[in-house]
Every structure is written in C-alpha cells, then in structure tokens.
Amino acid sequence: MSRVVLAGLVGRSPSWVKAVECGRLQTPKLHTILRIADALRVGDLADLTGDQTTHVDLFAGPGHQRLPAVKAAVDAFLLPSDLEAPPTEHLQARLARAWRARHSAPNHRDVIGRLLPDLIRDAQLAVRQSETGAARRAAQAVLSEVYSLSQFFIAYQPDAHLLWRVAERGMVAARESEDPHALGVAAWLAAQAHRDSGPAHYDAADAVTMETLEYLQPLLTDADADVLAITGALRFEAGYTAARRGDNGTAWGHWDKAKAMSKSLPAGYYHPITSFSEAIMGAHAVTVAVELRAGGESVKQAAAADALTIPSLPRRARHRIEEARGYQLDGQPDTALATLDKAFESAPETIRYNGYAKGIILEGTESRTPARRRRAAELAVKIGLLAA
Template sequence: MPPPPTVGQRIRMLRLRRGMSQEVLAGLVGKSVSWMKGVESGRLQSQPRLSILLLLAEALQVRDLSELTGSRSVPVRMFGGPGHAALASVRDAINATPLAVGIPQGTVQPLSVLRGRLDAAWRTRHTSPDHRTALARLLPDLLRDAQLAVHLRQGDERRRANALLAQTYGLTQMYVAYQPAQELVWRVADRALTAAQESGDPLALSCAVWFLVQAHRESGDYTAARSINEQAMAALEPHLSEGGVDLLAMWGALTFELGFTAARAGDAGEAWMHWDEAGRVADRLPGDYYQPWTSFSRVIMKAHAVTVAVELRQGGESARQAGNAESVPIPSRPRRGRHLIEVARAHHLRRDQPAVLGALQLAQQAAPETVMYNGFARRMALELAESGPSHLRTQARDLADEIGLTV
C-alpha cells in the first residue's frame, strides 16, 4: 500500500483542482509563496496551525478539515456558524413555487402593497441587530405573495411583479448567505436573474446581477464573477442617463464589485482602480443617500477601502484604512457589523490582538447575527480565546461563547 498523502500533497491536489496558483492561495491565507512551496513539498515539517488550516479550507472550498489533514474530522461549518433556526421554513418558501394547475394559495395584493412590504422588510434588515431572525418572520409570506403576483398577472403588471420578485429574491439571498445551504444561494440567485430578465427592468437586472456576482466570487470562480459583472454593466450603460439615482448607485456598486473580485484574485492595480472609479460615482449621489440592496453610498467607500486592502493582504495599508474608517457612520447595523469585522481583519494582519478583539466586540454590539455567521470573525475569536495573550483570553472566551463557539 502506498503511504497516505501528506498535508502538503493534499493542499497541492485541492489547489490544482480549483485551478489556483501557489501565489493566489498564499495571498488568500496571508503567507508567502516560499511558505506555500515549503508546505506543499514537505520541506516545512510542521503542520500548519488550525487557524491557517481554516483559511486554507475556506480558500479551497473544503467542507471538512480531514480533506486537508487526513485525520481530525471537523466540519468547516463549525467555523461558519450553525444553520439559523428558521432556515427550514425559508427553504420551504423558496421551493414552494405556485403551479399552473388548481387555485394557488396566498394573498393576492396590489403591487403597490407588495412594494411597501418589500421596502419595509429591507428597512427591518438594516435596523435589526438580529436581522436574520427578523427576516425569517417576513420572508415566507413575502416570497409566496411575490411569486403569486407574477403567476396571476399578465402584460405590464406581470413585468412589474417580476421586478418585485427579483428584489425579493435578493433580500432572501441576504438571509441564506453564510448558512449551511449553498444550494439555496444558487437557487435564489438564478431565480432572481430569471425574474429580472422577464421584467425588462434595468434596475431589477442590475440588482440580480450584483447578487449573482457575490455567489460566484464566494464560490471562488473569479473569472465568472468578473465576466457576468462586465456583461451586465455593458447592458446597463445605455440606460444610465434616464435611470435615476438608484440605477446610478447600482452602477457604482457593480464598479466596486469588479474591484472586490480583483482584490480576491490578488490584482492590486485593478482593485484600487475600480475602487477609485466607484468613489467617483458615489460622489455624484446625494450626501444622505444609502442604497438598501447593496449599501452603496458615499459613506460606504471608506469601508470598501478597508475591504480592498485586507483582501490584498496589504498590512500597512489596511491598518491605515481601518484607522480612517473604524467609526464611519454606516446606517445599516448588519453592514456596520461586517465592516467592523473587516477592521478586525486589518488589525489581524498586523498582529495587533487587542485591536482585533476590540473591533470584534464592537461588531458584536452592532449586529450579533452578522458575527455569528461570519467565518473570519469566528476564526479570529477562536484564535484569541485559545492562544491569544493571557490578559485578553477571558474577554475573548466570553465573545466566543456569545457567538456559539466552544472553547
């Protein structure tokens, strides 16, 4: 019998399967290319620490650590958070599509009423610390009634109903993201795009594409994310002059997504170029404007700068941007929580552990359910609780307990 593959050989096999270079994978886990070569070749004898294995697992889309180590079976979902308590009911609502046979069950409402309910649901998401729990109470009925509105209408009203359904699916993706249900993310993203195309509404289409780009990038398919993004922007550009402020904001949001994807791929020049272009679009928006679907606004650009620097593993730049943006007044609680997690990641690059803990505590205060389901936050909290400075461990363990980690 041949000897079992080493950790390094397993990493190399999984990396090649993903079509990823050593340079890209090393950048995603914050290590040098020489370190990655040493691990894969076996020149470095010691196994990577748990925190690094978890970063590798995320980058390589691994479900269980045993795929990397050959032993110690630990589901990676432990570090992405448990499934939300209401996930099953939301899944049922996503799957329950009205059929043409028989009389569909649900509430047939004017589209203006559905529009008001959807807008109220977005406001609930942004203002609630427990935003997933709050959305779970609204989504099943909203999905059912939006699907029914499309089913029972024709002509212009059907197109308007499809635009509402596409945006309802976008809100649903906000709920199912970071849950142990990747199939739902793709189902919702695909249905949103179909409904948006049926609507013929450039705003609905841009919204659906924005969510689809997220799904492709989070799966590691940067080529598809960029291609879809660019195709959508080419289709939207002719409508910008008469599209209003919301479509202009979507143009800015999609411009930044090109930069985000480039940062994930390690292309610093392209990432910062698109961030700068998005900033010029944001400057054309009203000062108090904040888009509910994408958070695009003037105020979000400083937060986006932190994300770009962190994804590029630029330690000094990420710390500088975090200093500029740590208290930026983002009106959405979950988006503010996510931004503070990015600030914590910036401090983590500089190994400033007290600052990491402080940023995570602020994120927990802003949006506990954002922290609970964020893999980066959970890994940093676990690392601090297990191996951080002794004077920080009590606070770190309290935080780990709050977000459902067993230390």
C-alpha cells in the same frame, strides 16, 4: 490555485507549501491552518486537516431556525389556487418595510426570516396571476427583489444549493422584468455568489459584473438615484474580485470609479439593498486593502473610515469585521478582538455567521497570552462558537 499564489496569500514560500503538501512538515499550527482555510475558502476545517473528529464550520453557520420555513417557501411547486395575489404596490410597500427592518434590527436574520415565506408566496402569486404584460413585468421586478432579500438571509447558511437556486431565480425574474435596477441588484448578488465559491469562479463573477455594467452604462444619463447606486455598487464588486485575485491596480482603479459614482448621488442618499453611498466608500476601501493582504494599508483605511456613518446595523457590523481582519493582518490581535466586540454590539447575527470573524476568534483562543485567550474565549461563547 498555484503554489506561488497560495504561498503569497498565507505569507509563506512556495517551497513551504510544497513541503506541507508532501508531508515533509508537521501539520501547521492553528493560526496558519485558518489562514490557509481563508485563502482556499474551505468551509469545514475537517476537509483541510483530514481530522473527521473535529468539524468547525468557517463559512457557513449552523443554520438559522427560520431556514427550513424559507427553504419550504422557495421549494414550493404548486401555489395555493384559492389565494388572490396582493397588488404589486402592496408588495412593494412590504418589501420596503422588510429592507428597513433588515438594516435596523441587530437580529436581522430572524426578522427577515419571519417575513420571507409569505413574501415569496405572494410575489410568486402576483407573477402567476398577472393579466397584462406590463403587470407581469412589474410583478417580476418585485419577485426578483424578494429573491434578493432571500439571498441576504441564506448567505453563510449551510445550504449552498438553496443559495444558488435563489440567485438564479432572481436573475431570471430580473430579466423578465426588463427593469434596470432589478437586473443590477440580481447581478450584484450573483457576482458575490460566484466570488464566494472560490478562485475557480472569479471569472464568472467578473463576467456577470462587467456585462451588467456594459448594459447599464448607456442608461445613466437619465437614470434615477437607485440605478446610479447599483451601478456604483457593481463597480465596487469588480474591484472586490480584483482584490481577491491580488490585482492591486485594478482593484483600486474600480474603487476610484465607484467613489466617483457615489459623489453623483443626492446628499444623504443610501441604497436600501446594497448600502451603496458616499458613507460606505471608506468601508469599501478597508475591504479592498484587506483582500490585498495589505495590513498597514487596511489599518490606515480603517482609521479614515467612520463606521457610525453607516446606518445599516448589519453592514456596520460587517465593516467592523473587515477592520478586525486588517488589524489581524497588521499584527494587532488584541485590537482585532476588541473590534469584533464592536461588531457583536452592532449586529450579533452578522458576526455569528461570518467565517473571518470565527477564524480570528479561534486563533485568539489558542494564544499564549492569557488575557487575549480569555477575551477570545468570551467572544467565542457569545457568538455560539464555544459552549459556556
């Protein structure tokens, strides 16, 4: 990333960035360090400051208690030979219940972390024991979706290698399935994994997104709602990546196309994996504005969006965090903290593992305003960032 780009992302001049790099200026204050960490996607503040005595994980949580069991299921090499795979229809029903639980439970990682080990094993068995090509393709589609569910659990956990292993296996299974919806979902998650790896991976995120959109486009005339929705979700992902680049026109252009796609869906439709729907487009607008570092526009879009129309509790909490980022950009730190409180009420496990939320809260604990400092400290205790 060039100094000019980094300077723009943190609201400083290129000469200021150079002065910090060369040691001509003292170490910036915490809120500036957090902004730099945000722009560079640094996972641990110690990597940025050089102070190895203070480790603060920003983009990875401390590790969920069910992570070892999920990892063991993913890593298992030899499947039990004495077990019979359940029917594909049975696995599909279990998956549907797991997605519903994921969207409705405030402690969603705990819920799906409990379900995943058996789902992973049984889906792998179903592929292995398939006797016909059609049965194998159907089993691969289910396995790909199980890996997609796994990515939601593993995201923001301290195991990037496991996340990539699951993402790649999900893509392989989706290709083997020849199922457009499975391919779309796997690509949607792979694009996010690339983008969240930092600016050097934005091109890879774009390649996955645009190639999959090109594949899906001829199928849309006769497509069902799920395929239309994953196409719309991918279109928004293209806009999200463009916003990360700072490309205003491209970002909003993709958002407009995604908005049009959402209007083609049945009334009340809500995609069970991506949350794509008409209801989510307001939240997506907030995200685009935030990633473009447009504080005023972020607040404007937040006022227009209705979080309560988002049925998924973790997705609603994620939207609240994006709103908080907008308020923070707009110079409204107290409103940002109040919004993070709402995120915690919706889904504590979402805010607990979100680096942006941690950054806003940590900055609040350094405030010179006693009331703000106290509120931030209370929230830091609630999410486990500080000890009581």
